[in-house]
Amino acid sequence: MIRVELPYHLRHLAGVEGEVQVEVGGPVTLGAVLDAIEACYPALRGTIRDHTTLKRRPFVRFFACKEDLSLEPPETKLPEAVANGEEPLLIVGAMAGG
Amino acid sequence: MSKARVLVGTKKGAFILTSDGKRKEWKVAGPHFAGWEIYHIKGSPAEPKRLYASQTSGWFGQIIQRSDDGGKTWNTPGSSPEELKSPEGFPKGEGNKFVYAGEVGTHKWYDGTQHPWEFKRVWHLEPSLSDPDTVYAGVEDAAIFKTTNGGKTWEEFPGLRQAKGHLWQPGAGGMAVHTILLDPKNVNRIYVAISAAGAFRSDDGGKTWKPINRGLKSKYELADPDAEVGHCVHRIALHPSRPEVVYMQKHWDVLRTDNAGEQWTEVSGNLPTDFGFPIEVHAHEPETVFVVPIKSDSEHYPPEGKLRVYRSRSGGNDWEPLTRGLPQKDCYVNVLRDAMAVDSLDPCGVYFGTTGGQVYASANGGNLWHPIVRDLPAVYSVEVQTLR
Numbered sequence: 135m136i137r138v139e140l141p142y143h144l145r146h147l148a149g150v151e152g153e154v155q156v157e158v159g160g161p162v163t164l165g166a167v168l169d170a171i172e173a174c175y176p177a178l179r180g181t182i183r184d185h186t187t188l189k190r191r192p193f194v195r196f197f198a199c200k201e202d203l204s205l206e207p208p209e210t211k212l213p214e215a216v217a218n219g220e221e222p223l224l225i226v227g228a229m230a231g232g
Numbered sequence: 233m234s235k236a237r238v239l240v241g242t243k244k245g246a247f248i249l250t251s252d253g254k255r256k257e258w259k260v261a262g263p264h265f266a267g268w269e270i271y272h273i274k275g276s277p278a279e280p281k282r283l284y285a286s287q288t289s290g291w292f293g294q295i296i297q298r299s300d301d302g303g304k305t306w307n308t309p310g311s312s313p314e315e316l317k318s319p320e321g322f323p324k325g326e327g328n329k330f331v332y333a334g335e336v337g338t339h340k341w342y343d344g345t346q347h348p349w350e351f352k353r354v355w356h357l358e359p360s361l362s363d364p365d366t367v368y369a370g371v372e373d374a375a376i377f378k379t380t381n382g383g384k385t386w387e388e389f390p391g392l393r394q395a396k397g398h399l400w401q402p403g404a405g406g407m408a409v410h411t412i413l414l415d416p417k418n419v420n421r422i423y424v425a426i427s428a429a430g431a432f433r434s435d436d437g438g439k440t441w442k443p444i445n446r447g448l449k450s451k452y453e454l455a456d457p458d459a460e461v462g463h464c465v466h467r468i469a470l471h472p473s474r475p476e477v478v479y480m481q482k483h484w485d486v487l488r489t490d491n492a493g494e495q496w497t498e499v500s501g502n503l504p505t506d507f508g509f510p511i512e513v514h515a516h517e518p519e520t521v522f523v524v525p526i527k528s529d530s531e532h533y534p535p536e537g538k539l540r541v542y543r544s545r546s547g548g549n550d551w552e553p554l555t556r557g558l559p560q561k562d563c564y565v566n567v568l569r570d571a572m573a574v575d576s577l578d579p580c581g582v583y584f585g586t587t588g589g590q591v592y593a594s595a596n597g598g599n600l601w602h603p604i605v606r607d608l609p610a611v612y613s614v615e616v617q618t619l620r
Binding site: 141142143144147172175176177178179180181182185186191193194227228230 | 267268289290291292293294295308310311324325326328329331
């Protein structure tokens, strides 16, 4: 199971509290995890990445194991600690305000 | 017993205000979708419990919400657990998928160069007059979409952007289809208004469109003041009994047409300023029109700090200020284009919301106003349902 932390507004939209867990069949890549999240929670389609191009929305960030993976391509394998469920993938809204 | 239900979209959520037919005591419910921008909420005339809301965010994009119980509960169409289990073949999770049809093309950018169309958000949702599952969506960058399955999927009418779309240009607030009027006497006739492109009409249900801007003059906004497209139309409104008569609040100027937009005539008359955003028509008097004059395009607040609705009982030109119950000093709010509405009770109720978070109501056609609620986030839109 892959653990994923969603930002507050997307947890509300998906109707979940706390972390979510998704299963990924093949290699645990960024794209595969996002596919799994959207399959489990269709209301999130289009909110993390564009419906058609699948590009990350500009104000969304992906963090894992203290690394910023936001600019990595979707085929990037996530760290082993995420793949084995020790650490979550963090999907966060980019910081705004001051 | 008749009731009024006011649907308020704000910068930080949606609110639903309800009252009986006297419209003196109000209940405030919300915020729904707390923290999100709610550009518009509107109920279906065919099934008043069916509401649609446009929920947007700079972070997470566009969401369409639907309620089937008058706003108590909401769902994103095509994503509910029941729908996911159903054998229906529609795509899942596409209630927020707005993709321009065919070649995307370009429009004029702020600096005059061409710029590709990019979907940003839904400004306005206009449910069909007869079918609760059919809704038109006016979007930024300017285009019109339609759903016929309750918001599960949307398709563009690309014919609108073919009406000289390459000459349309965003105003300060963006470039959006912000007004959609459905002709109650002719199912094939639709009017839309776009900032800053002008007014357009379709007579074939949305397939083809023509600009209807003859008579508009934009001396300070356009090199050619009489251009066919490019005018910054802020709002249009009609009375259902006489849909060929349409009123317009333009960037500057208040106008009317008596022939479905073939020719417009200025009716600003004695208004203290003819700049403003909303315009509305009385529910029972087709020649009674309401506007909220704003000082100028550079100073978006009421002249002299006095919040005044102006009413004409003669279809324009002769306007009277309505001030009773409205702040007459130190008031520097704005009233946005989609933030005024009328109910169809008798006497007609008039409502508007401000960027200061007040929603004002008049239960007697504008003679006396009172705030239903004072401290909401900035109000983007106000709609009202008359429930019988």
